Amino acid sequence: QKEVEQDPGPLSVPEGAIVSLNCTYSNSAFQYFMWYRQYSRKGPELLMYTYSSGNKEDGRFTAQVDKSSKYISLFIRDSQPSDSATYLCAMSRTGNNRKLIWGLGTSLAVNP
Amino acid sequence: DSGVTQTPKHLITATGQRVTLRCSPRSGDLSVYWYQQSLDQGLQFLIQYYNGEERAKGNILERFSAQQFPDLHSELNLSSLELGDSALYFCASSSRTGVYEQYFGPGTRLTVT
Numbered sequence: 463q464k465e466v467e468q469d470p471g472p473l474s475v476p477e478g479a480i481v482s483l484n485c486t487y488s489n490s491a492f493q494y495f496m497w498y499r500q501y502s503r504k505g506p507e508l509l510m511y512t513y514s515s516g517n518k519e520d521g522r523f524t525a526q527v528d529k530s531s532k533y534i535s536l537f538i539r540d541s542q543p544s545d546s547a548t549y550l551c552a553m554s555r556t557g558n559n560r561k562l563i564w565g566l567g568t569s570l571a572v573n574p
Numbered sequence: 575d576s577g578v579t580q581t582p583k584h585l586i587t588a589t590g591q592r593v594t595l596r597c598s599p600r601s602g603d604l605s606v607y608w609y610q611q612s613l614d615q616g617l618q619f620l621i622q623y624y625n626g627e628e629r630a631k632g633n634i635l636e637r638f639s640a641q642q643f644p645d646l647h648s649e650l651n652l653s654s655l656e657l658g659d660s661a662l663y664f665c666a667s668s669s670r671t672g673v674y675e676q677y678f679g680p681g682t683r684l685t686v687t
Contacts (some may be wrong), residue, residue, distance in 0.1 A: 494674050496685075505679050508674070508675055
């Protein structure tokens with residue numbers, strides 16, 4: 463079993479929809495939770511991060527962490543065609559060597 | 575533009591050969607990370623350097639090696655290449671060791687024929 467599981471999709475939604483992207487994990491030592499966005503043929507870029515449990519909002523994006531269920535989510539409100547990309551979750555422990563453990567990524571297409 | 579540069583963008587080579595991928599981190603960043611991305615395995619962490627020293631190792635094969643030079647650029651050497659080594663190779667940098675905010679380069683697409 464992988465430490466981080468993420469449904470690769472693809473996920474296809476109409477413009478304006480609310481998108482929910484999710485990851486589950488097995489290691490309870492993870493404390494930092496990140497969402498990266500990767501456009502085709504580009505490197506990933508950090509969208510949001512959260513520490514431990516709770517919610518974090520940034521514009522149309524909301525990240526949620528439920529440590530009791532070992533489940534994290536990224537919500538995108540009022541989705542736009544420019545949101546079409548692959549979304550990767552990543553997690554790490556605390557400490558000096560916070561190696562990131564990555565999900566496979568979910569491919570999202572927002573159709574105009 | 576993340577500020578991380580990688581060369582070359584594309585590389586096509588034959589099995590058994592050796593190649594070198596190069597990365598220049600963002601100005602001021604001391605940490606460099608190397609990743610391999612393939613369709614079935616996703617993004618796999620290979621190795622991290624901080625200010626010239628190896629800091630963490632991931633799923634890096636013995637045929638692969640890396641180093642970070644005094645000017646902080648890094649090179650990833652891949653030898654005895656196999657078909658399965660075909661992938662995107664990304665370099666990322668961060669300002670400190672072990673942080674989540676990593677800035678990725680555009681990647682090098684390696685095709686082994």
